[in-house]
Every structure is written in structure tokens, then in C-alpha cells.
Amino acid sequence: MSDRYGDIFSGHPHTAKRTVSQVVAEPELVVEDAASGFCGAVVGFDRSYDGDFVKLADARGAVRLFALREAAFLIDGKPVTLVRPAKSAPGKPARSASGSTRVEGVRAKVAAPSRIWVEGVHDAALVERVWGHDLRVEGVVVEHLEGLDNLAARLAEFGPGPGRRVGVLVDHLVTGSKETHLTAGLGEFVLVTGHPFVDVWQAVKPAAVGIPEWPRVPRDEDWKTGVCTRLGWDTPQDGWRRVYSAVNSFRDLEAPLLGAVERLIDFVTEPGEQF
Incomplete structure (x- = not known):
């Protein structure tokens, strides 16, 4: 005769631990x-x-x-x-977030005299996110200006010259803009590159962030606040967390920003120009 109560020592099916x-x-x-x-x-x-x-x-x-x-x-x-997948097997060259070959076991270099300057903290964070490995290999320091209006004073203090170059990454670098006027005629030891976007957030591909497109915000409205309002994000701090987390490699960034940063790195690391 079958046991109507089953095996009482086997544990209740709702309390037995699952194997996942x-x-x-x-x-x-x-x-x-x-x-x-x-x-x-x-x-x-x-x-x-x-x-x-x-x-x-x-x-x-x-x-x-x-x-x-x-x-x-x-x-x-x-x-x-x-x-997460295991790291690349030995013998296969790993790639950095910028797509370059990762140099394993490299010691941090003493900072080279040349510099790359960006407008704000978010610009610096995204450059570090994608090109950080490359910059550490080259010994190049990225600093933020806390606004492009400070550029002239910073250049006067820094004193660009042979072996002491400055590359400047600028948001909204389009013909006729304020940014274009502030960065004109800075000399042969200063290179200015940039992208056409109002803010560096826009240089992150919308698909990476999980949105169809970046909202249009009127000029008289703070751009980051306007974007967060239209996308239903709580605050600009919340928005930045979403944007920053969306970037894992160069594939998550728009081509104008990629080209601008690569030109700056080439400029400040040109052979014979660092020391």
C-alpha cells in the first residue's frame, strides 16, 4: 500500500533549498x-x-x-x-576600453609635462572611463578647467612650449559659438578639439543609456535639468549615474568625441614632445 503522506524525512517541497x-x-x-x-x-x-x-x-x-x-x-x-566571464586566456591580447591593446603589469609613469584639459568633472570622468589605461601608460594627466572661461588664465599660468603641450577638449565646438571664440589663436603648442553636443552627456549614444534619443531643451533652460525632467529622471545626479554607468567602452560613445580625444592624445604624446 502506498504511503499517502510520502517520506516525512525528505523535507517539505516548499522549504527544500533550490539548486540554481x-x-x-x-x-x-x-x-x-x-x-x-x-x-x-x-x-x-x-x-x-x-x-x-x-x-x-x-x-x-x-x-x-x-x-x-x-x-x-x-x-x-x-x-x-x-x-561574469573569466579574463582573457594567456596569449590573447586583451583590449582596453578605448580599443587599444592593454599593457599588463605596467607601472604608473611620472606625469609627463604635457596635459589634456577638459571643461568639467563629467568630461574628465568619461575620458578616464574609456582612455584611462592609455593615459596611464603614456603618463598623461587629464585635468578639468571648471569652465572654459578659465582657459586663458590657466594657459598663462601653465606656459605651453616645446615639450610642454596642452590639448583642450571642448563641448559645443561649432562655428560661431562662444566656445569657438574662446579657443581661437592659442598658439602652436595648444590644440583644441571638441564635439558639437551641448553637453558631454549627449556624446553617449542614446541606445547605451536606454533611451530613443536625447531630448531637445530650450536654450534658456539648464540643459541637464531639462533632460532629467523630460526623461523622468529624479535629479541631474541620478542622470549622471545613468549616463556614466552606460559607458563601458568606446562603442558607447559618439564618433565626434572619439575622434576629438584621440587627436588630443596623439598631440600631447607626439615623439620628442614630452620631455
Whole structure:
């Protein structure tokens, strides 16, 4: 006769501990976030003070970040725990976020005399995010001006010359703009490059941030505040967290910013010009 109560020593089915498989989050692996139902392919990762995150892109190009927690995702309806892929195998050249070959085990160089200057903290953070490895290899320091209006005074104090060059990255560098007038005729040892966007946030591809496009904000309105209002972001601080977290490599940035920064790095590291 069958036991109608089952095996009382086997544990209640609702209290028994689940075994959840670990799956390596390889690029293009399609998973579903169990909590929100968002389904997308793995396109990158991020790490912050509160842990590791995976970046998923859905079929429409929307990108969102999700914490790498246990049993947080579904594959074919089954819960899984995603883990980051192992580092590149020995012998395969790893790439930095800028796409250059990563130099392993390099010691930080003494800062070279030449400098790259950017307008603000956000510009500096994005340059470090993508080109930080390259700049450390070359010993190039990136400093922010706290506004382009300070450029003339900073140049007078710095004294550019042979072996002491300055590259300047400028937002909204378009014909007839205030920025163009402030950066004209600075001499052969100063190179100014820039991008056409009102703010460096716009140099991050909308798809990377998970939006269809950057909103249009009237000139008489603070741009960052206007963007956050139109996108439903709480504050500019919240907006910056979203923008910064969206950038994992050069692929997340628009071409004008990429070209501008690469030209500055070439300029300040030209052979024979650093020392």
C-alpha cells in the first residue's frame, strides 16, 4: 500500500533549498530579468560601490543594468545565476576600453609635462572611463578647467612650449559659438578639439543609456535639468549615474568625441614632445 503522506524525512517541497545553475554571461546571451520581465542580450558589464551589474539590450535597442544576484535571471523559464566571464586566456591580447591593446603589469609613469584639459568633472570622468589605461601608460594627466572661461588664465599660468603641450577638449565646438571664440589663436603648442553636443552627456549614444534619443531643451533652460525632467529622471545626479554607468567602452560613445580625444592624445604624446 502506498504511503499517502510520502517520506516525512525528505523535507517539505516548499522549504527544500533550490539548486540554481550558474551560467557564464557571454556576449549576446539572451536572458530575462526575473523581477521585471525585461528580456535582452548581454552587451556588457559595470561595477560600482554596490556590486557587479550586467548590461542587457532588448530587441529595440533599449539597454538596462541589472545586479548580478543569485537566481535573478531566467533562461527558457528556468532561474539561473549569471556570472561574469573569466579574463582573457594567456596569449590573447586583451583590449582596453578605448580599443587599444592593454599593457599588463605596467607601472604608473611620472606625469609627463604635457596635459589634456577638459571643461568639467563629467568630461574628465568619461575620458578616464574609456582612455584611462592609455593615459596611464603614456603618463598623461587629464585635468578639468571648471569652465572654459578659465582657459586663458590657466594657459598663462601653465606656459605651453616645446615639450610642454596642452590639448583642450571642448563641448559645443561649432562655428560661431562662444566656445569657438574662446579657443581661437592659442598658439602652436595648444590644440583644441571638441564635439558639437551641448553637453558631454549627449556624446553617449542614446541606445547605451536606454533611451530613443536625447531630448531637445530650450536654450534658456539648464540643459541637464531639462533632460532629467523630460526623461523622468529624479535629479541631474541620478542622470549622471545613468549616463556614466552606460559607458563601458568606446562603442558607447559618439564618433565626434572619439575622434576629438584621440587627436588630443596623439598631440600631447607626439615623439620628442614630452620631455
